[in-house]
Amino acid sequence: MLIALRDRAFDPYAEISRFQSEIWGPAGKYGATSVFVGTMRDFNEGDIVQNLWLEHYPGMTERELSRIVDEAAQRWSFLEALVIHRVGAIEPSECIVLIAIWSTHRSAALDATRHILEALKHQAPFWKKETLAQGYRWVEKNTSG
């Protein structure tokens, strides 16, 4: 399991490849990998968004992410998990969140990915502030999907 916060842009697919080769070596044990990548859009609620500030609660954020992944690991027996979340200043097209789950069979990976994503969105202490053409706006609430 690797859970990390990053204050610089990262390539989610390079992260997956690196993690996978470090963890698994010659592999052959997992049959399924499910991945979710959340990316910054240049629009939200009808407005052009120039960039994003992602505030978090150092200490609690990591703790909540760990708790969420541990909880999912107890419910679905997956083999490995990689969760990376950005903090700080983010530009459009940059990756905000990466969730990758490795399991023997497909349903554990798919279910756990979705569950971790929803739990993260509703429980992990992150807050988005958008820079619009006129001023700033705190995102008040996550969309339901």
Place this chain on the structure above:
Amino acid sequence: MLIALRDRAFDPYAEISRFQSEIWGPAGKYGATSVFVGTMRDFNEGDIVQNLWLEHYPGMTERELSRIVDEAAQRWSFLEALVIHRVGAIEPSECIVLIAIWSTHRSAALDATRHILEALKHQAPFWKKETLAQGYRWVEKNTSG
């Protein structure tokens, strides 16, 4: 949309990165990418599997994959889809199938990925033949998950 069959090993994450940069350029339009990677395990139903032969029905296989992705595109409004499936001789740890879906919001990508995976497993004409320590075995049926 890109749907392809491959008779050589491929790196699913390199394929996603390449497709994404070709399709999207500066991006910013999609907020969610959902990915499923199916990998050959070196065991199945309690037996060590040395390698796999994936037979298909040239022409019908491509047609079914297209139909499955088109059907999903009508049901969920995702932005782009990439589906790559191996055929021929496959070694443990090689990628068998890659499904990647780009959408504005997360649920369309997650739902479409899962739907395409299940439809592919139940409808696309592919057949797996496993090489065991003693001889060969056709996989009779996909697991439910």
Place this chain on the structure above:
Amino acid sequence: MSIRVRYFASLREKMGRTEELISPEDLATVDDLWRAVNEGHPLPENLLCAINMEYADAGTAVHDGDEVAFFPPVTGG
């Protein structure tokens, strides 16, 4: 009429051939076709069938020039 019949995977191995071109006198459905090449036995329930690369049933009509494929449950992905 002339029909191209194809077999895949374990069925291909069991039939001992990949495909055959048959010219039956009189034949209405997929099931008729299967019987014609299998000594009158009906199409087993666990076999799948496609006509011109689209899924069909035992009762689907077969026409002159069709390509009809028989195969076991699919196991891709």
Place this chain on the structure above:
Amino acid sequence: MSIRVRYFASLREKMGRTEELISPEDLATVDDLWRAVNEGHPLPENLLCAINMEYADAGTAVHDGDEVAFFPPVTGG
């Protein structure tokens, strides 16, 4: 008692401060604490609270030395 109170995101901006150390005489719950720093107003329903980095409710007990954080609904991912 001594309590460290932290504010995040839009609430931080609204409060005009990131954190404060308060030393109330008598205080039992999160709601009491909120009232102490907000002129007696009760904790708004749409605010979240954590004690020592774990989610808590308006009624959760606050103890000497606790770090109590208040923040709006989270919007990560």
